[in-house]
Amino acid sequence: MVKLLTDTDSFEFRDIPNFTTSTAPGHAGRLVFGSLQSKSVVLMQGRVHMYEGHSAKKVAFPVRVFKLLGVKTLIVTNAAGAINRTYNVGDLMVICDHINLVGLAGLNPLVGVNDSRFGPRFLAMSSAYDKGLRSLGLKLAEELGMKEFVREGVYSFQCGPFFETVAESRLLNVLGADVAGMSTVPEVLVARHCGIRVFGVSVVTNRCVMELDSGEELSHEDVLTMGEKGSADMQRLISKFVDKID
Numbered sequence: 001m002v003k004l005l006t007d008t009d010s011f012e013f014r015d016i017p018n019f020t021t022s023t024a025p026g027h028a029g030r031l032v033f034g035s036l037q038s039k040s041v042v043l044m045q046g047r048v049h050m051y052e053g054h055s056a057k058k059v060a061f062p063v064r065v066f067k068l069l070g071v072k073t074l075i076v077t078n079a080a081g082a083i084n085r086t087y088n089v090g091d092l093m094v095i096c097d098h099i100n101l102v103g104l105a106g107l108n109p110l111v112g113v114n115d116s117r118f119g120p121r122f123l124a125m126s127s128a129y130d131k132g133l134r135s136l137g138l139k140l141a142e143e144l145g146m147k148e149f150v151r152e153g154v155y156s157f158q159c160g161p162f163f164e165t166v167a168e169s170r171l172l173n174v175l176g177a178d179v180a181g182m183s184t185v186p187e188v189l190v191a192r193h194c195g196i197r198v199f200g201v202s203v204v205t206n207r208c209v210m211e212l213d214s215g216e217e218l219s220h221e222d223v224l225t226m227g228e229k230g231s232a233d234m235q236r237l238i239s240k241f242v243d244k245i246d
């Protein structure tokens with residue numbers, strides 16, 4: 001994605017106060033400012049995850065910096081495994097909602113004293129992913145000829161770093177998840193808390209294993225390979241999306 005930006009200026013996460021360097025392979029750890037479709041953007045090249053040992057607050061901290069920079073829209077992307085059996089590897093999924101098992105249990109960035117300079121103590125999350133932005137994303141996917149493989153669904157956040165057991169994947173299916181991932185949701189909570197609107201897209205890098213003794217085993221290498229393949233479609237969609245949003 002960063003290659004599509006012009007007039008760039010970048011900063012290593014490690015050089016920015018209170019940012020944390022990513023240890024996950026495939027996550028560079030760089031903040032890049034620039035222009036995309038004549039719009040000013042700031043792009044996180046990589047992110048940190050709770051499974052790296054960071055608190056939800058630490059993971060979501062950059063979003064508060066974005067708020068102070070004047071960011072109005074947060075576009076979140078991630079790699080995820082398909083729980084929904086109609087999804088295929090390489091599909092994109094516009095996120096319409098999420099399940100935050102980690103956060104519901106108390107590990108979320110809004111726990112603790114509320115900083116009312118950013119937002120309220122109690123936060124409605126019933127329309128977390130902006131309806132107008134979702135409709136625009138799906139319309140643009142159709143215009144780009146991507147309708148066949150762009151879905152809309154529910155992202156379930158698990159801490160990781162392990163991929164789900166068969167019973168866990170089946171549980172997520174019963175709960176209504178379409179895909180499972182290890183990121184994104186802490187950042188979305190902090191964005192909604194401070195009034196930033198959110199658009200999210202997952203790239204389906206694998207199908208979660210839902211048959212016991214099937215012999216299938218997931219690996220991060222497969223996720224990286226398939227993520228790289230899906231990223232061309234993701235970039236086309238996001239680029240067009242940035243062009244069209246106000």
Ligand SMILES: O=P(O)(O)O[C@@H]1C[C@H](O)[C@@H](CO)O1
Nearest residue numbers: 024078079181182183220223
């Ligand atoms: O940062 P995301 O959620 O895109 O990365 C996913 C989750 C893990 O970091 C990794 C699993 O292989 O990919």
Ligand SMILES: Nc1nc2[nH]cnc2c(=O)[nH]1
Nearest residue numbers: 079080081180181182223
């Ligand atoms: N939790 C989870 N995260 C992923 N990220 C990419 N694939 C997966 C997956 O199958 N499960």
